[in-house]
Amino acid sequence: MIRTALTRVLGALTGLFVLTVVTFLMVRLLPGTVEDVMLGSEQTSEEVRAAFRAKYGLDDSIFVQYVKWIGNVVQGDLGSSIRSGNSVTSELRVKLAPSLWLASAAVTLSFLASVVLGTLAALRRDRLVDRLSTLSSIIGSSVPDFVVGLLLLIVVARRYDTFPSFGYELLSSGLWEWARHLILPVAAMSLSLVGVMTRLTRTSVLATLEEDYVRTAIGKGLSRRRILTHHVIKPSLIPVITTAGLLFVAVTGGVVVIEYVFSIPGLGRLILESITLRDYPLIQGAALLIGVLAILASVIVDLIHRILDPRIR
Secondary structure (H helix, E strand, C coil), X not given: CHHHHHHHHHHHHHHHHHHHHHHHHHHCCXXXXXXXXXXXXCCCCHHHHHHHHHHCCCCCCHHHHHXXXXXXXXXXXXXXXXXXXXXXXXXHHHHHHHHHHHHHHHHHHHHHHHHHHHHHHHHCXXXXXXXXXXXXXXXXXXXXXXXXXXXXXXXXXCCCCCCCCCCCCCHHHCHHHHHHCCHXXXXXXXXXXXXXXXXXXXXHHHXXXXXXXXXXXXXXXXXXXXXXXXXXHHXXXXXXXXXXXXXXXXXXXXXXXXXXXXXXXXXXXXXXXXXHCCCHHXXXXXXXXXXXXXXXXXXXXXXXXXXXXXXCC
Protein backbone atom coordinates (compact mmCIF):
# COMPACT_ATOMS: atom_id res chain seq x y z
CA MET A 1 0.00 0.00 0.00
CA ILE A 2 2.78 2.43 0.96
CA ARG A 3 4.75 1.48 -2.13
CA THR A 4 1.73 2.11 -4.34
CA ALA A 5 1.11 5.49 -2.71
CA LEU A 6 4.74 6.53 -3.14
CA THR A 7 4.69 5.42 -6.78
CA ARG A 8 1.62 7.52 -7.48
CA VAL A 9 3.04 10.56 -5.71
CA LEU A 10 6.27 10.23 -7.68
CA GLY A 11 4.30 9.84 -10.90
CA ALA A 12 2.24 12.94 -10.09
CA LEU A 13 5.34 15.02 -9.36
CA THR A 14 7.01 13.79 -12.55
CA GLY A 15 3.92 14.69 -14.55
CA LEU A 16 3.83 18.18 -13.05
CA PHE A 17 7.53 18.67 -13.80
CA VAL A 18 7.07 17.65 -17.44
CA LEU A 19 4.02 19.93 -17.66
CA THR A 20 5.98 22.93 -16.38
CA VAL A 21 8.81 22.33 -18.83
CA VAL A 22 6.53 21.87 -21.84
CA THR A 23 4.39 24.89 -20.95
CA PHE A 24 7.41 27.08 -20.26
CA LEU A 25 8.94 26.25 -23.65
CA MET A 26 5.73 26.35 -25.70
CA VAL A 27 4.67 29.84 -24.59
CA ARG A 28 8.03 31.13 -25.73
CA LEU A 29 7.61 29.50 -29.14
CA LEU A 30 4.50 31.58 -29.84
CA PRO A 31 4.93 34.05 -32.73
CA GLY A 32 6.01 37.47 -31.53
CA THR A 33 7.47 38.46 -28.20
CA VAL A 34 5.89 39.84 -25.08
CA GLU A 35 7.47 43.26 -25.59
CA ASP A 36 6.08 43.41 -29.14
CA VAL A 37 2.57 42.84 -27.78
CA MET A 38 2.81 45.04 -24.69
CA LEU A 39 4.93 47.90 -26.12
CA GLY A 40 4.09 47.68 -29.80
CA SER A 41 6.28 46.39 -32.59
CA GLU A 42 7.08 49.88 -33.92
CA GLN A 43 8.12 53.29 -32.59
CA THR A 44 9.63 51.82 -29.43
CA SER A 45 13.29 52.41 -28.71
CA GLU A 46 15.67 49.58 -27.97
CA GLU A 47 16.43 51.11 -24.57
CA VAL A 48 12.76 50.84 -23.57
CA ARG A 49 12.60 47.26 -24.82
CA ALA A 50 15.77 46.33 -22.94
CA ALA A 51 14.45 47.89 -19.74
CA PHE A 52 11.16 46.01 -20.14
CA ARG A 53 12.92 42.67 -20.64
CA ALA A 54 15.23 43.30 -17.69
CA LYS A 55 12.27 44.18 -15.45
CA TYR A 56 10.62 40.82 -16.05
CA GLY A 57 13.80 38.76 -16.31
CA LEU A 58 13.32 38.09 -20.02
CA ASP A 59 16.91 38.99 -20.86
CA ASP A 60 18.19 35.84 -19.13
CA SER A 61 18.59 32.54 -20.96
CA ILE A 62 15.55 30.25 -21.09
CA PHE A 63 17.22 27.82 -18.71
CA VAL A 64 17.90 30.54 -16.13
CA GLN A 65 14.35 31.85 -16.48
CA TYR A 66 12.94 28.39 -15.88
CA VAL A 67 15.13 27.72 -12.85
CA LYS A 68 14.13 31.05 -11.30
CA TRP A 69 10.44 30.44 -11.98
CA ILE A 70 10.36 26.87 -10.68
CA GLY A 71 12.31 27.96 -7.62
CA ASN A 72 9.66 30.58 -6.87
CA VAL A 73 6.87 28.06 -7.52
CA VAL A 74 8.33 25.70 -4.93
CA GLN A 75 8.13 28.58 -2.44
CA GLY A 76 4.49 29.24 -3.38
CA ASP A 77 5.15 32.27 -5.58
CA LEU A 78 3.74 32.04 -9.12
CA GLY A 79 5.02 35.48 -10.06
CA SER A 80 3.16 38.58 -11.22
CA SER A 81 1.07 39.16 -14.30
CA ILE A 82 2.83 41.24 -16.93
CA ARG A 83 -0.49 42.70 -18.06
CA SER A 84 -1.98 43.80 -14.74
CA GLY A 85 0.93 43.65 -12.32
CA ASN A 86 -1.18 41.63 -9.87
CA SER A 87 0.06 38.36 -8.45
CA VAL A 88 -0.76 35.32 -10.59
CA THR A 89 -2.17 33.57 -7.53
CA SER A 90 -4.75 36.29 -6.92
CA GLU A 91 -5.69 36.42 -10.62
CA LEU A 92 -6.23 32.67 -10.74
CA ARG A 93 -8.16 32.63 -7.46
CA VAL A 94 -10.68 35.14 -8.77
CA LYS A 95 -11.13 33.50 -12.18
CA LEU A 96 -11.11 29.89 -11.01
CA ALA A 97 -14.36 30.00 -9.01
CA PRO A 98 -16.76 30.61 -11.96
CA SER A 99 -15.10 27.91 -14.06
CA LEU A 100 -15.12 25.41 -11.18
CA TRP A 101 -18.81 25.97 -10.46
CA LEU A 102 -19.64 25.80 -14.14
CA ALA A 103 -17.65 22.61 -14.71
CA SER A 104 -18.84 20.93 -11.51
CA ALA A 105 -22.51 21.59 -12.22
CA ALA A 106 -22.28 20.56 -15.88
CA VAL A 107 -20.35 17.34 -15.25
CA THR A 108 -22.47 16.32 -12.23
CA LEU A 109 -25.81 16.86 -13.96
CA SER A 110 -24.54 15.21 -17.14
CA PHE A 111 -23.27 12.22 -15.19
CA LEU A 112 -26.59 11.67 -13.42
CA ALA A 113 -28.60 12.05 -16.62
CA SER A 114 -26.24 9.77 -18.53
CA VAL A 115 -26.44 6.98 -15.96
CA VAL A 116 -30.24 6.98 -16.17
CA LEU A 117 -30.45 7.25 -19.97
CA GLY A 118 -27.58 4.84 -20.67
CA THR A 119 -28.90 2.20 -18.27
CA LEU A 120 -32.43 2.39 -19.71
CA ALA A 121 -31.03 2.12 -23.22
CA ALA A 122 -28.98 -0.96 -22.30
CA LEU A 123 -31.86 -2.68 -20.50
CA ARG A 124 -34.12 -2.07 -23.52
CA ARG A 125 -31.59 -2.87 -26.18
CA ASP A 126 -32.74 -2.38 -29.79
CA ARG A 127 -36.10 -1.05 -28.63
CA LEU A 128 -37.57 2.40 -29.08
CA VAL A 129 -36.02 3.77 -25.88
CA ASP A 130 -32.58 2.54 -26.94
CA ARG A 131 -32.85 4.03 -30.42
CA LEU A 132 -34.11 7.37 -29.16
CA SER A 133 -31.36 7.51 -26.53
CA THR A 134 -28.67 6.66 -29.06
CA LEU A 135 -29.98 9.20 -31.57
CA SER A 136 -30.22 11.98 -29.00
CA SER A 137 -26.73 11.25 -27.65
CA ILE A 138 -25.25 11.39 -31.16
CA ILE A 139 -27.01 14.69 -31.88
CA GLY A 140 -26.02 16.10 -28.49
CA SER A 141 -22.35 15.27 -28.88
CA SER A 142 -22.29 16.56 -32.46
CA VAL A 143 -23.73 20.04 -31.85
CA PRO A 144 -21.05 22.54 -30.72
CA ASP A 145 -21.49 24.12 -27.31
CA PHE A 146 -21.52 27.66 -28.65
CA VAL A 147 -24.39 26.84 -31.03
CA VAL A 148 -26.46 25.50 -28.14
CA GLY A 149 -25.50 28.55 -26.08
CA LEU A 150 -26.55 31.00 -28.78
CA LEU A 151 -29.85 29.16 -29.27
CA LEU A 152 -30.52 29.35 -25.54
CA LEU A 153 -29.77 33.07 -25.57
CA ILE A 154 -32.13 33.68 -28.48
CA VAL A 155 -34.95 31.35 -27.50
CA VAL A 156 -34.86 31.42 -23.69
CA ALA A 157 -32.99 34.47 -22.39
CA ARG A 158 -34.83 36.92 -24.66
CA ARG A 159 -38.24 35.65 -23.65
CA TYR A 160 -37.71 35.05 -19.95
CA ASP A 161 -36.03 37.60 -17.71
CA THR A 162 -35.46 34.90 -15.11
CA PHE A 163 -32.43 33.65 -17.03
CA PRO A 164 -29.75 36.34 -17.56
CA SER A 165 -28.05 36.33 -20.93
CA PHE A 166 -24.62 37.30 -19.60
CA GLY A 167 -22.54 37.81 -16.49
CA TYR A 168 -21.79 35.93 -13.31
CA GLU A 169 -22.78 36.54 -9.71
CA LEU A 170 -20.89 35.43 -6.63
CA LEU A 171 -22.49 32.93 -4.28
CA SER A 172 -22.40 35.63 -1.61
CA SER A 173 -24.96 37.58 -3.66
CA GLY A 174 -27.58 34.95 -2.89
CA LEU A 175 -28.16 31.34 -3.88
CA TRP A 176 -30.86 32.06 -6.45
CA GLU A 177 -29.03 35.02 -7.98
CA TRP A 178 -25.91 32.87 -8.32
CA ALA A 179 -27.76 29.82 -9.68
CA ARG A 180 -29.83 31.61 -12.32
CA HIS A 181 -26.69 33.02 -13.93
CA LEU A 182 -25.36 29.48 -14.32
CA ILE A 183 -28.47 27.68 -15.60
CA LEU A 184 -28.11 28.52 -19.30
CA PRO A 185 -24.29 28.06 -19.51
CA VAL A 186 -24.56 24.72 -17.68
CA ALA A 187 -27.36 23.60 -20.00
CA ALA A 188 -25.30 24.56 -23.06
CA MET A 189 -22.29 22.57 -21.82
CA SER A 190 -24.24 19.58 -20.57
CA LEU A 191 -25.76 18.56 -23.91
CA SER A 192 -22.50 17.34 -25.42
CA LEU A 193 -21.33 15.81 -22.13
CA VAL A 194 -24.57 13.84 -21.80
CA GLY A 195 -24.14 12.58 -25.35
CA VAL A 196 -20.65 11.25 -24.68
CA MET A 197 -21.34 9.66 -21.29
CA THR A 198 -24.72 8.16 -22.25
CA ARG A 199 -23.16 6.07 -25.00
CA LEU A 200 -20.35 5.05 -22.68
CA THR A 201 -22.82 4.05 -19.95
CA ARG A 202 -24.88 1.99 -22.39
CA THR A 203 -21.80 0.13 -23.62
CA SER A 204 -20.56 -0.48 -20.09
CA VAL A 205 -23.91 -1.79 -18.82
CA LEU A 206 -24.27 -4.11 -21.81
CA ALA A 207 -20.80 -5.52 -21.17
CA THR A 208 -21.53 -6.03 -17.46
CA LEU A 209 -24.79 -7.86 -18.20
CA GLU A 210 -22.73 -10.51 -20.00
CA GLU A 211 -20.49 -11.17 -16.99
CA ASP A 212 -20.64 -14.59 -15.31
CA TYR A 213 -21.41 -13.19 -11.87
CA VAL A 214 -24.51 -11.45 -13.24
CA ARG A 215 -25.73 -14.69 -14.79
CA THR A 216 -25.05 -16.43 -11.49
CA ALA A 217 -27.12 -13.82 -9.64
CA ILE A 218 -29.95 -14.33 -12.10
CA GLY A 219 -29.68 -18.10 -11.67
CA LYS A 220 -29.92 -17.75 -7.89
CA GLY A 221 -33.23 -16.00 -8.31
CA LEU A 222 -32.22 -12.60 -6.96
CA SER A 223 -34.65 -9.79 -7.62
CA ARG A 224 -34.15 -7.68 -10.72
CA ARG A 225 -33.71 -4.57 -8.61
CA ARG A 226 -30.99 -6.12 -6.47
CA ILE A 227 -29.15 -7.43 -9.50
CA LEU A 228 -29.17 -3.99 -11.10
CA THR A 229 -28.13 -2.01 -8.04
CA HIS A 230 -25.53 -4.42 -6.62
CA HIS A 231 -24.16 -6.36 -9.59
CA VAL A 232 -24.69 -4.28 -12.73
CA ILE A 233 -24.75 -0.53 -12.11
CA LYS A 234 -21.84 -0.29 -9.65
CA PRO A 235 -19.16 -1.94 -11.84
CA SER A 236 -20.62 -0.27 -14.94
CA LEU A 237 -20.03 3.16 -13.43
CA ILE A 238 -16.24 2.77 -13.21
CA PRO A 239 -15.40 3.81 -16.81
CA VAL A 240 -18.11 6.49 -16.72
CA ILE A 241 -16.67 8.01 -13.53
CA THR A 242 -13.18 7.95 -15.06
CA THR A 243 -14.46 9.80 -18.11
CA ALA A 244 -16.36 12.28 -15.93
CA GLY A 245 -13.16 13.06 -14.02
CA LEU A 246 -11.25 13.70 -17.23
CA LEU A 247 -14.09 15.82 -18.61
CA PHE A 248 -14.17 17.88 -15.43
CA VAL A 249 -10.52 18.89 -15.85
CA ALA A 250 -10.96 19.51 -19.58
CA VAL A 251 -14.09 21.58 -19.05
CA THR A 252 -12.58 23.67 -16.23
CA GLY A 253 -9.77 24.96 -18.40
CA GLY A 254 -11.49 24.72 -21.77
CA VAL A 255 -14.81 26.55 -21.45
CA VAL A 256 -13.50 29.55 -23.37
CA VAL A 257 -16.33 29.62 -25.91
CA ILE A 258 -19.12 29.31 -23.33
CA GLU A 259 -17.48 31.94 -21.13
CA TYR A 260 -17.31 34.31 -24.08
CA VAL A 261 -20.89 33.62 -25.21
CA PHE A 262 -22.27 34.28 -21.72
CA SER A 263 -19.63 36.85 -20.68
CA ILE A 264 -18.44 34.81 -17.71
CA PRO A 265 -15.08 35.93 -16.27
CA GLY A 266 -13.63 32.44 -15.88
CA LEU A 267 -10.33 30.61 -16.14
CA GLY A 268 -10.66 29.62 -19.80
CA ARG A 269 -11.24 33.18 -20.87
CA LEU A 270 -8.31 34.33 -18.75
CA ILE A 271 -5.99 31.78 -20.40
CA LEU A 272 -7.01 32.85 -23.90
CA GLU A 273 -6.47 36.53 -23.10
CA SER A 274 -3.11 35.71 -21.50
CA ILE A 275 -1.97 33.82 -24.60
CA THR A 276 -3.04 36.73 -26.80
CA LEU A 277 -1.01 39.17 -24.68
CA ARG A 278 1.90 36.74 -24.17
CA ASP A 279 1.51 37.03 -20.40
CA TYR A 280 4.03 34.27 -19.65
CA PRO A 281 3.67 34.08 -15.83
CA LEU A 282 -0.12 33.88 -16.02
CA ILE A 283 -0.09 31.18 -18.73
CA GLN A 284 2.42 29.13 -16.77
CA GLY A 285 0.47 29.50 -13.52
CA ALA A 286 -2.81 28.52 -15.19
CA ALA A 287 -1.24 25.43 -16.78
CA LEU A 288 0.21 24.39 -13.43
CA LEU A 289 -3.18 24.89 -11.76
CA ILE A 290 -4.92 22.71 -14.35
CA GLY A 291 -2.26 20.05 -13.84
CA VAL A 292 -2.91 20.05 -10.09
CA LEU A 293 -6.65 19.79 -10.73
CA ALA A 294 -6.04 16.81 -13.00
CA ILE A 295 -4.05 15.05 -10.28
CA LEU A 296 -6.72 15.74 -7.65
CA ALA A 297 -9.43 14.48 -10.02
CA SER A 298 -7.40 11.32 -10.62
CA VAL A 299 -7.04 10.69 -6.88
CA ILE A 300 -10.78 11.21 -6.27
CA VAL A 301 -11.69 8.91 -9.17
CA ASP A 302 -9.33 6.25 -7.81
CA LEU A 303 -10.95 6.44 -4.37
CA ILE A 304 -14.41 6.08 -5.91
CA HIS A 305 -13.20 3.07 -7.88
CA ARG A 306 -12.10 1.40 -4.65
CA ILE A 307 -15.50 2.02 -3.10
CA LEU A 308 -17.45 0.66 -6.06
CA ASP A 309 -15.26 -2.35 -6.92
CA PRO A 310 -14.00 -4.55 -4.04
CA ARG A 311 -11.59 -6.27 -6.45
CA ILE A 312 -9.54 -3.07 -6.60
CA ARG A 313 -9.39 -2.91 -2.79
